[in-house]
Amino acid sequence: DVKVTQSSRYLVKRTGEKVFLECVQDMDHENMFWYRQDPGLGLRLIYFSYDVKMKEKGDIPEGYSVSREKKERFSLILESASTNQTSMYLCASSLGGGVNYGYTFGSGTRLTVV
Amino acid sequence: SQQGEEDPQALSIQEGENATMNCSYKTSINNLQWYRQNSGRGLVHLILIRSNEREKHSGRLRVTLDTSKKSSSLLITASRAADTASYFCATDLLTGGGNKLTFGTGTQLKVEL
Numbered sequence: 001d002v003k004v005t006q007s008s009r010y011l012v013k014r015t016g017e018k019v020f021l022e023c024v025q026d027m028d029h030e031n032m033f034w035y036r037q038d039p040g041l042g043l044r045l046i047y048f049s050y051d052v053k054m055k056e057k058g059d060i061p062e063g064y065s066v067s068r069e070k071k072e073r074f075s076l077i078l079e080s081a082s083t084n085q086t087s088m089y090l091c092a093s094s095l096g097g098g099v100n101y102g103y104t105f106g107s108g109t110r111l112t113v114v
Numbered sequence: 115s116q117q118g119e120e121d122p123q124a125l126s127i128q129e130g131e132n133a134t135m136n137c138s139y140k141t142s143i144n145n146l147q148w149y150r151q152n153s154g155r156g157l158v159h160l161i162l163i164r165s166n167e168r169e170k171h172s173g174r175l176r177v178t179l180d181t182s183k184k185s186s187s188l189l190i191t192a193s194r195a196a197d198t199a200s201y202f203c204a205t206d207l208l209t210g211g212g213n214k215l216t217f218g219t220g221t222q223l224k225v226e227l
Contacts, residue, residue, distance in 0.1 A: 004156075031213050042202070042219035043157075050213050058214070090156055099144050100206040100215055105156035 003027075006091050006106035013113050019078040021109050023091030030096025032074035033103065034058075034066065037088040049074055050096060081113045120203060120221040128226055133190040135221040137203030138183075144206040146179055147215065148188050151200045160188075160201075165208075193225045 007022035025032065031050045035043040035058075045058030047066040055066050063085060067075045074093075078085055088110050092103035121136045137146070145164045149157040163170045163179045163186065170177045176189040190197055200222050204215040 033214065035217075040219065043217040045214060045216075048214055056213075088154075092157075094213075096213075100213065101145075102147055102159040102162055103149075103157070103204075103215060105149075105158070107156045108154070110154070 004091055004093055004104050004106040006089075006109050008109050009107060011109055011111045013078075013081050013111065015082060015113055017078075017081045017113075019081050019111070019113075021076040021078075021089055021091075021111070023074045023076070023106055024072055025074075025093040025104070026072065027093060027095075027104065028071070029093035029104070030071075031094040031100075032068065033092045033094075034064075034074065034076045035090045035092065036060070037090055037108075043090065046076065083113050085111065086113045087111060120201070120218045122221060123219070124222045124224075126224045126226065127193055129193060129195055131193055133193050133197070133223055133225070135188045135201050135223070137186045137188070137218055139186075139203075139205050139218075140184065142208040143181075144208055146177075146186050147204045147206070148175075148177060148186075149202045149204060149217075151202065151220070153199070157202060190223075193223075195225050195227055197223060198225045199223060 004025045013019050033048040034046045037043050049055045049068045065077045090108050091106040147162045148160045151157045161172045163177050174191045179186045200220045202220045204217045
């Protein structure tokens with residue numbers, strides 16, 4: 001069964017810590033995405049990547065960085081975690097090409113920064 | 115601001131009734147997609163409708179698209195308690211390079227027994 005796997009379902013970190021959220025897909029998809037989801041705000045795009053070592057800023061990249069060293073793995077990095085980064089983080093992947101035919105999502109990581 | 119806005123924000127119906135959710139968007143699209151999210155989980159792709167299509171069916175789901183009004187609706191017929199979830203529309207923008215979707219804020223559907 002094809003899937004997107006996020007390394008942690010729940011995570012609690014302290015303010016100022018460097019946090020790594022890992023995402024792995026086994027579908028040979030070109031595109032990978034990181035969104036955060038907050039009540040009343042829906043899903044907001046943080047970063048995405050359409051190829052290995054490529055990255056593009058989304059709508060809210062501040063305070064985040066990403067890494068894509070291998071096609072199947074896309075990591076989100078919180079350089080210095082802050083309480084306003086407490087959120088649900090969702091990773092997704094898609095096939096690639098000129099039209100987006102749909103995402104496959106991971107189960108999400110609920111991050112709490114204290 | 116969000117490209118897609120769902121309406122209503124919340125909907126409560128009885129099992130067996132139909133549920134209709136609406137989505138409006140602002141700019142031209144390649145396609146529009148609907149996703150479901152069960153509480154605290156990731157989103158699941160339900161159905162995609164292309165900009166040149168007006169209606170599409172998948173099981174108990176019916177999606178319509180009106181590009182002149184920049185709106186779409188999702189109809190779930192004969193709803194079940196298991197349909198309780200949040201539903202999101204997402205747009206693949208014509209100018210977006212085909213690589214990303216823009217999501218709305220979602221409709222929370224509760225189906226009661």
